[in-house]
Every structure is written in structure tokens, then in C-alpha cells.
Amino acid sequence: MENKDFAVFILTHGRPDNVITYHTLKTSGYTGNIYIVIDNEDKSADKYYKNFGDKVIMFDKKAIAKTFDEADNFEDRRAIVYARNACFNIAKELGITYFIQLDDDYTKFDYRINSKGNYPTGHFKIKKTLDNILDILLNYYKSIPAKTIAMSQGGDFIGGSQNPNATNPKLKRKCMNSFICSTERPFKFNGRINEDVNTYTRNASIGDIFLTVPIVSLTQAQTQSNDGGMTDIYLDKGTYIKSFYSVIFQPSSVKVALMGDKNMRLHHRVSWKHTTPVILEEKYKK
Secondary structure (H helix, E strand, C coil): CCCCCEEEEEECCCCCCCCHHHHHHHHCCCCCEEEEEEECCCCCHHHHHHHHHHHEEEECHHHHHCCCCCCCCCCCCCCCHHHHHHHHHHHHHHCCCEEEEECCCEEEEEECCCCCCCCCCCCEECCCCHHHHHHHHHHHHHHCCCCEEEEEEHHHHCCHHHCHHHHCCCCECCCCCCEEEECCCCCCCCCCCCHHHHHHHHHHCCCCCEEEEEEEEEEECCCCCCCCCCHHHHHHHHHHHHHHHHHHHCCCCEEEEEECCCCCEEEEEECHHHCCCCCCCHHHCC
């Protein structure tokens, strides 16, 4: 990569022999630094050190819990939000300015929009050029005032060529899963669960910019199908409680509603016109 002040942080827990993202990065052509971020409550920590050596970075989970609003009074810390917030201090200690947070279960990275700005009939797996892709994303991030930007996800293109993201690809104000961040633009993720939605809605309401870039996407293992990580807490709490965390943080523009086609489920729904500020030009002042 041309950006030497950058690293990948893979956030993981309880999966020392199944850090899928690590192998996906290598086969996609990434050659930069990779750090495996674990917490001090992980019983499989020794195996992580055995598998990844000095690339493993451990943080104090209970200490991090005191630095942000968990939005409840539970003691269950089986959630990724602690690692997300720890990454900023970890990057500083490593002398890294820019980093991307990745979950541990990505199976591939894809091109979604071609060089003409169109959605091709089939998306194409990134095989050797992930260094270039990350350089482009990071250079774009450096040029704008956004707090963080993310790649799109496979689910953003359900319906293929008929999906709005395919017919009219443009930046989205949400930001999930893969966060390109800077120690010079710190922010806090909030809420024990659904921390990404909690954060991009609450922070957007006070003027922070969070964006998803549709050009490339990541694909991850199906939620609740991969042991370890967040699976256990999702199975225990369900998506209804998960979604309600976002209502707690942004009740004026987020609600829980039914989502799906035949198999309906409860999920968060964001009213963007009530979430993001609309700034008028000074000439319209009365």
C-alpha cells in the first residue's frame, strides 16, 4: 500500500481457529499490517497468541466499558462495541493514524460498480487488488471531513440490478461493519448491541458524517450461523431487543418495524429526514 500509516484491525472473540477475515484479506491481495484485537475476557486468548503471535493485541474490556454509554444495566459483555472503542487507543499506542475495523467472518470482497458507474450483471471478486482498493478508500476518507466511511455489504444489493443501490449508486449516510477511522477524528460507539446503527444515527443528528461507499462490498457468514463472536448474544437477546437500542439513542427518528417479504421479523427503521440536519445557505436567512 502507498499509505504506510494504516493497518487492519480484525475484531474477534472465541474463534482463534476460525478468523476467516484474515485469510480472505491475504487471498484478496492485502499486504499491509494486520492486528488481531481480542479482550482479556476471552478464554481462548492463548490459542490466539499461538496462531498469530505478536499480531495479537489484548485490551481490558471492563475498563473500556466505563468510557461509553452501554444503554443498559446488564453485565453481559459478549459484544463487539468494546473492541470498537478500544481500537482508537490501540492505534495510538502502535503509532498508527489510520485503521479499518473488520469483523472476523468475511468470506470475500467484491467489486459492485464498474468503471462506467454501472452495476454489472455479476459482481466480481477482488482477488489481487485489495491494497489498491484500500488506498483509494483511505485517500478519499482523508479528503473529506467524515468521521468514518465503510464498504457496502452484500445485503445492500439484494435484488441485483433492480436494487436502488445498483440503478443509482451513491453514498449512503449509514455506516456499518467495516469502519475506516482516524485517531485524529475519534468518536465513541454507543450501546451494548446494535452499536453501528446507534452511533451513525445519534452522531448524524448532531452533524457528524458517516458514509457507505457502494463501489465495493464485503460478504460475511450468515448471522447466528457461526459459533463465537456475537452469535451467542444475538441468540439470547433476539433482533427485537437489538433494534430497540437504536430507539433508545435516537427516539425522534428510529423505530422498530416489521421487515422482510414472507418471513417477517422486527428490525430498526430509520427516518433519514428526521435524522440528518439540513443546512440552508446563508442567502435564505430572513
